[in-house]
Amino acid sequence: MDSKVVSKGLAPVITIDGPTASGKGTVALGVASALGWHVLDSGALYRLTAFAAYKAGVNIEHVAEVTNIAASLDIMFTSEGAVLHGSNVEHEIRQEHIGKLASVVAAYSSVRKTLLDRQRAFRVSPGLVADGRDMGTVIFPDAPLKIFLIASVQARAERRYKQLISKGISAKLSDLTQDLQERDERDKSRLNAPLVAATDAHTIDSSSLSVNETIEQVLNLWRNVKGLGS
Numbered sequence: 001m002d003s004k005v006v007s008k009g010l011a012p013v014i015t016i017d018g019p020t021a022s023g024k025g026t027v028a029l030g031v032a033s034a035l036g037w038h039v040l041d042s043g044a045l046y047r048l049t050a051f052a053a054y055k056a057g058v059n060i061e062h063v064a065e066v067t068n069i070a071a072s073l074d075i076m077f078t079s080e081g082a083v084l085h086g087s088n089v090e091h092e093i094r095q096e097h098i099g100k101l102a103s104v105v106a107a108y109s110s111v112r113k114t115l116l117d118r119q120r121a122f123r124v125s126p127g128l129v130a131d132g133r134d135m136g137t138v139i140f141p142d143a144p145l146k147i148f149l150i151a152s153v154q155a156r157a158e159r160r161y162k163q164l165i166s167k168g169i170s171a172k173l174s175d176l177t178q179d180l181q182e183r184d185e186r187d188k189s190r191l192n193a194p195l196v197a198a199t200d201a202h203t204i205d206s207s208s209l210s211v212n213e214t215i216e217q218v219l220n221l222w223r224n225v226k227g228l229g230s
Helices: 003-008 024-035 042-056 063-071 096-105 109-120 135-139 153-166 173-189 211-229
Strands: 013-017 038-041 075-078 081-084 128-132 145-150 202-205
Touching: 013 024, 013 135, 013 211, 024 038, 024 128, 024 211, 038 042, 042 063, 042 075, 042 081, 042 096, 042 109, 042 128, 063 109, 096 173, 109 135, 128 135, 135 145, 145 211, 153 173, 202 211
Parallel strands: 013 128, 013 145, 038 128, 145 202
Antiparallel strands: 075 081
């Protein structure tokens, strides 16, 4: 295992960053399950913040109010999804309109700072698989393995469409494609923690890979990291 992680006495982390609907969450869950590690869906934290603001009737452009909401969130992650203030809201936060609001919220530096320590607190033994957009560049820059997971816009839109339909959420493929393009541009161009691959990240294009094939690629890379550190 990477010596800088061992020397600090910190649990190892595998970060999986990438654009919206690239499959980060599903792959992170699969890798974590295979290793017996914990998992952090960082995107859910921003969705929860956006959802809480929406439910409270707060204007998403009022940065101070949104930041206060982020600071006061009572959050738990269970096998059944995200729990906010004692209620399971997994279905609600996965709605597309909440995803759009979350993309706006994620650009606020004060919100990102507020959620920083909360994300790092997930780093506990035996290890953590963290997915998001800045896990390898900002949250866990010392992670021994960093993945940047990409896929074509068309492939991501089709995956998101199937995912939403399977959950009983109505969706239109053309709208999803346009939304992904707009969110990609917003995530890449924002001043605070823009979407970019860490310099030491391994890029995996999952456009033509199955979920299991992608998970296995990540696991193989982790085995190599362990081998190099032994």
